Amino acid sequence: MTTAVTAVVPASAIFTEAHTAYRFTEAPVTDAELAEIYDLAKFTPSAMNAQPLRITYLRTAEAKARLLPLLGGNNRDKSASAPVVAILAADTDFHQHLPVVNPQSAGAKDALAANEAHRVQMARNNAWLQAGGFILAVRAAGLDAGPMGGFDAAGVDAEFFAGTPLKSILIVNIGHVAEDGNFPRNPRLGFDQAVTLL
Numbered sequence: 641m642t643t644a645v646t647a648v649v650p651a652s653a654i655f656t657e658a659h660t661a662y663r664f665t666e667a668p669v670t671d672a673e674l675a676e677i678y679d680l681a682k683f684t685p686s687a688m689n690a691q692p693l694r695i696t697y698l699r700t701a702e703a704k705a706r707l708l709p710l711l712g713g714n715n716r717d718k719s720a721s722a723p724v725v726a727i728l729a730a731d732t733d734f735h736q737h738l739p740v741v742n743p744q745s746a747g748a749k750d751a752l753a754a755n756e757a758h759r760v761q762m763a764r765n766n767a768w769l770q771a772g773g774f775i776l777a778v779r780a781a782g783l784d785a786g787p788m789g790g791f792d793a794a795g796v797d798a799e800f801f802a803g804t805p806l807k808s809i810l811i812v813n814i815g816h817v818a819e820d821g822n823f824p825r826n827p828r829l830g831f832d833q834a835v836t837l838l
């Protein structure tokens with residue numbers, strides 16, 4: 641599924657005003673919106689354009705019920721209130737797509753096939769990078785995102801990805817934030833603390 645992404649979103653809606661969401665309204669999230677998120681997120685740069693991020697959207701109560709017991713106790717209510725929950729995973733067999741997504745790098749597919757440790761590290765590093773882009777894409781699509789790392793990754797992999805090369809890295813709750821659905825903003829490090837000018 642593809643959509644035309646036409647909205648112009650101010651930076652404040654993605655960065656300075658946007659907040660992590662912990663509770664959501666009952667307003668639904670459409671499949672067209674889920675497609676729009678991907679059509680934005682897919683442009684996040686990744687090494688060799690390898691794009692190892694895979695997304696599983698849980699849209700029904702039945703699908704979410706398979707995930708909720710695998711979340712940290714404090715995280716269950718957050719996902720339960722979200723109309724859609726995304727499981728972000730790294731495809732450790734991403735190299736199979738390299739001849740198409742990076743035709744200039746002949747030989748990379750076979751080199752990575754022979755080096756599993758490097759391939760898995762590359763899959764995880766670049767899926768994490770794409771996960772950051774995914775969170776911002778949720779916001780750019782006019783929705784709110786609640787990323788959560790507190791879950792049983794081995795359990796999620798067994799429940800959703802058995803027999804596949806996918807490894808879960810992050811859960812992202814998606815919807816429209818409820819009125820009391822944010823925590824107050826915690827301080828960010830200042831320019832002088834995080835940046836070095838040489």
Ligand SMILES: Cc1cc2nc3c(=O)[nH]c(=O)nc-3n(C[C@H](O)[C@H](O)[C@H](O)COP(=O)(O)O)c2cc1C
Binds near residue numbers: 659810
């Ligand atoms: C990788 C990652 C893992 C996180 N894990 C959790 C989590 O398990 N539970 C939770 O409630 N919030 C989790 N958070 C939310 C962060 O605490 C939140 O994004 C951060 O404090 C910034 O909040 P703000 O957007 O309101 O400024 C996670 C965020 C990220 C990016």
